[in-house]
Amino acid sequence: MKKLLFLLIFAGLGAAAYYGLQASGYTVTISRPPMTRSLSASLAQAEAPESQTRKSEAAPPPSQDIDIQDEDPDEDKWIVEEESQDLEFPSVADEYIVYDDEQSLDGSEDEIPEEAGAPSMASAASMVQVDINEPVDEFPLSPPGDETVPSLLDSLRVTGPLYFCGEQVPLDNPEVRERLEKELMLSLWDRPQVLLWIKRSTRYMPIIDSKLKAAGMPRDLRYVAVAESALRPHAGSPKGAMGFWQFIKGTGKRYGLEINRDVDDRREIRRSTDAAILYFKELYKRFGSWTLAAAAYNMGEDGLESQILVQEQINYYQLYLPLETQRYIFRILSAKLLMEHPEKFGFHLKPEDYYPLIEVENVEFKTVAKAPLTLAAKAANTSFKHIKDLNPHLRGYDLSAGEHNIMVPKGASDGFNERFLTLFSKWFEQKAGHIYVVKPGDSLTRIAEAHGIPLPTLAMWNRINLNKPIVPGQRLVVYKRTDK
Numbered sequence: 001m002k003k004l005l006f007l008l009i010f011a012g013l014g015a016a017a018y019y020g021l022q023a024s025g026y027t028v029t030i031s032r033p034p035m036t037r038s039l040s041a042s043l044a045q046a047e048a049p050e051s052q053t054r055k056s057e058a059a060p061p062p063s064q065d066i067d068i069q070d071e072d073p074d075e076d077k078w079i080v081e082e083e084s085q086d087l088e089f090p091s092v093a094d095e096y097i098v099y100d101d102e103q104s105l106d107g108s109e110d111e112i113p114e115e116a117g118a119p120s121m122a123s124a125a126s127m128v129q130v131d132i133n134e135p136v137d138e139f140p141l142s143p144p145g146d147e148t149v150p151s152l153l154d155s156l157r158v159t160g161p162l163y164f165c166g167e168q169v170p171l172d173n174p175e176v177r178e179r180l181e182k183e184l185m186l187s188l189w190d191r192p193q194v195l196l197w198i199k200r201s202t203r204y205m206p207i208i209d210s211k212l213k214a215a216g217m218p219r220d221l222r223y224v225a226v227a228e229s230a231l232r233p234h235a236g237s238p239k240g241a242m243g244f245w246q247f248i249k250g251t252g253k254r255y256g257l258e259i260n261r262d263v264d265d266r267r268e269i270r271r272s273t274d275a276a277i278l279y280f281k282e283l284y285k286r287f288g289s290w291t292l293a294a295a296a297y298n299m300g301e302d303g304l305e306s307q308i309l310v311q312e313q314i315n316y317y318q319l320y321l322p323l324e325t326q327r328y329i330f331r332i333l334s335a336k337l338l339m340e341h342p343e344k345f346g347f348h349l350k351p352e353d354y355y356p357l358i359e360v361e362n363v364e365f366k367t368v369a370k371a372p373l374t375l376a377a378k379a380a381n382t383s384f385k386h387i388k389d390l391n392p393h394l395r396g397y398d399l400s401a402g403e404h405n406i407m408v409p410k411g412a413s414d415g416f417n418e419r420f421l422t423l424f425s426k427w428f429e430q431k432a433g434h435i436y437v438v439k440p441g442d443s444l445t446r447i448a449e450a451h452g453i454p455l456p457t458l459a460m461w462n463r464i465n466l467n468k469p470i471v472p473g474q475r476l477v478v479y480k481r482t483d484k
Contacts, residue, residue: 156181156184156185158171158177158180158181158337162180162333162337163220164220164290164291164294164329164332164333164336165218165220165221165290165294166218166290167289167290167291169317169333173317176317179327179330180330180333180334182327182330183327183330183331183333184337184338186334187331187334187335187338188345191346191347193230194338194345194347195347196230197226197230197231197335197338198338198339198342198347199349199353199355200230200231200232201231201339201354202354202355202356202357203231203354203355203356203357203358204225204231204244204269205222206357207269207270207273207357208222208225208269208273209222211270211273211274211277212273212277215277215281217277217280217281218290220290220332220336221276221277221290221294223332223333223335223336223339224245224276224294224297224332225244225273226332226335226339227328227331227332227335228241228244228245228246229243229244229245229246231244232244233267233268233269233392234267242264242266242267243264243265243266243267243268243272244266244267244269244272244273245266245273245275245276247266247272247275251279252265252266252272252275255275255278255279256271256275257272257275261395261396261463262394262395262396262398262399262400263393263394263395264393264395266393267392267393268391268392268393271393279297280293280297283296283301286301286305287301287304287305289316291316291329292304292308292314292316294328294329294332295316295319295321295328295329298324298325298328299321299322299324299325299328304321304325307319307320307321316329358390359409359410360390360407360408360409360410361407361408361409361410361411361412361413362405362406362407362408362413363380363405363406363407363408363412363413363417364403364404364405365403365404365416365417365420365421366402366403366404367399367400367402367404367424368401369401369428369431370398370399370400370401371398371399371427371428372397372399372427372479373387373388373394373396373397373398373399374397375399375420375424375427376399376404376406376408376420378419378423379416379417379420379423380408380409380412380416381409381412382408382409382412384397386409387406387408390406390407390408390409391406391407394406396463397460397461434477434478434479435475435476435477435478436451436475436476436477436478437473437474437475437476438470438471438472438473438474438475438476439472440472442470442472443470444458444459444464444470447476447478451478453478458476458478461476461477461478461479462476462477
C-alpha cells in the first residue's frame with residue numbers, strides 16, 4: 001500500500017513538472033521505458049501485504065500474466081513541439097489494456113489481422129462522406145429499395161377532402177393538418193398495433209356496422225371503438241373505463257349495461273355497442289354535431305358544454321380543450337385513414353391474414369341457484385375456455401342464480417337447454433356434498449388440506465380474500481376432485 005501511494009505521489013510531481021516546463025516554452029520529451037513486468041503483477045504487488053510482496057519477489061510472475069515489452073521505446077514518444085504546442089497522442093494500438101482472461105475487448109483471444117486487399121480504417125472512413133448541409137426530403141420507414149412500405153412523408157400526404165360522420169375536416173387549416181399528421185405519425189410509429197387493428201376489424205366490425213346501420217347512425221362511429229380500446233374486450237383505463245367502448249361504470253349502467261360481481265356487459269361487443277349508440281344519439285341531440293358529440297363522449301357532456309359557453313365557440317377545431325380531447329378526433333381520423341386505406345401505409349394483407357368472424361349462436365336459460373360455468377360449457381359441447389372467450393362479459397367461474405343469455409359455438413344451441421337442465425339437476429343433487437360449513441377453529445389452510453385441494457383453488461371457488469379471516473357458520477363451496 002505504501003508503494004502504491006509513493007507511485008501516485010511520484011506521478012503527480014512528474015505531471016506538475018511537465019506542465020510547468022511546457023508553460024515556460026521548453027520542448028518536453030517523454031519516453032516510455034521498456035516494461036518487462038505485467039501491469040496486473042505490479043498492481044498486485046503494490047496492494048499486497050509485505051509478506052506477500054517478499055514472496056512474489058522470490059518467485060517469477062504467474063504464467064497467465066501478460067508481459068508487455070516495447071521493442072522500440074522511441075516509437076511511442078509523446079512529443080511536445082515548442083512552436084506549435086501540438087501534442088501527438090499514441091494510437092489506440094499503442095495503448096496497453098490488460099485483461100485477466102487474456103482476451104481482447106471484443107472477446108477474441110488474438111488480434112485479427114486485416115485481410116489482404118482490405119481497406120484500412122482511414123481509407124474506409126474516406127469512402128463514407130456525408131454532406132450535413134444536404135437537405136433530406138424523406139425519412140423512409142423501410143430500408144432503401146423496399147417498395148412495400150411507403151416513406152413517412154408520402155404516408156402523411158392526405159389528399160382530397162376528409163370527413164368524420166359526414167362533417168368535413170378543415171384540412172386547409174395548417175393547425176388542423178398538423179394535428180392530424182401528428183396522430184398519424186404516432187400511430188405509424190407502432191405499426192404492429194395498427195396491424196392488429198386491421199386484423200381484428202373482420203372479427204368485430206361486422207357486428208358494430210350492422211348495429212350502426214340498423215340504428216341509422218354514421219358508419220364512422222365504428223372508429224371510436226378503435227381509438228378507445230383497439231378492439232380489445234378487456235381493455236381498461238386508470239379511470240375505471242372498460243371494454244370496447246370504454247364506458248365507466250356509472251355511464252354504462254345509465255345506458256342499460258349490467259355491471260356487477262358476476263357480469264360486466266362493457267366487455268360484450270353487442271350490448272356495449274347498443275349502449276354506445278344510445279349515448280351518441282343523446283350527445284348528437286344535445287350538441288347538433290357528430291364531431292362535438294365525439295368530443296363530449298371523451299370528456300363528458302357537461303365539461304364540453306361549459307367550454308363552449310365560456311369560449312363562445314361551437315366549432316370543435318376552434319375550441320381550446322384538454323389535451324386528450326384536442327387529440328381525440330384526430331386519433332379517430334387516424335384510425336379511419338389507416339384502416340380504410342391500409343395499402344397506402346404499407347399494410348398489404350391477404351384474406352387469410354385477417355382474424356375470422358366467429359360464428360356463434362345465442363342461448364337463453366335459467367338457473368335456480370349459483371352453478372359452475374363448466375355446466376354451460378358441457379351443455380354447449382365445448383370447453384370452459386371457449387365459453388369464456390365467446391362471453392368476455394362473464395366474470396369468475398360461476399353462473400349466478402337467474403336468467404342468462406350467452407353465446408355458444410354455432411350448432412350448439414340445438415338441445416342446449418335440455419342438456420344444461422340435465423347437468424344442472426345432477427349437480428344440484430350432489431350440491432350438499434359440495435358445501436362445507438365453517439366450524440370454530442377452522443382456517444382456509446386446514447379446510448383445503450382436509451379436502452386435498454390447493455388453497456388458491458378453494459379461494460377461487462368461493463371468491464374470498466386470503467387475507468380476510470373466515471367465520472364460523474360461513475358456507476364454502478368445495479368441489480370433489482372426481483367432478484369433471
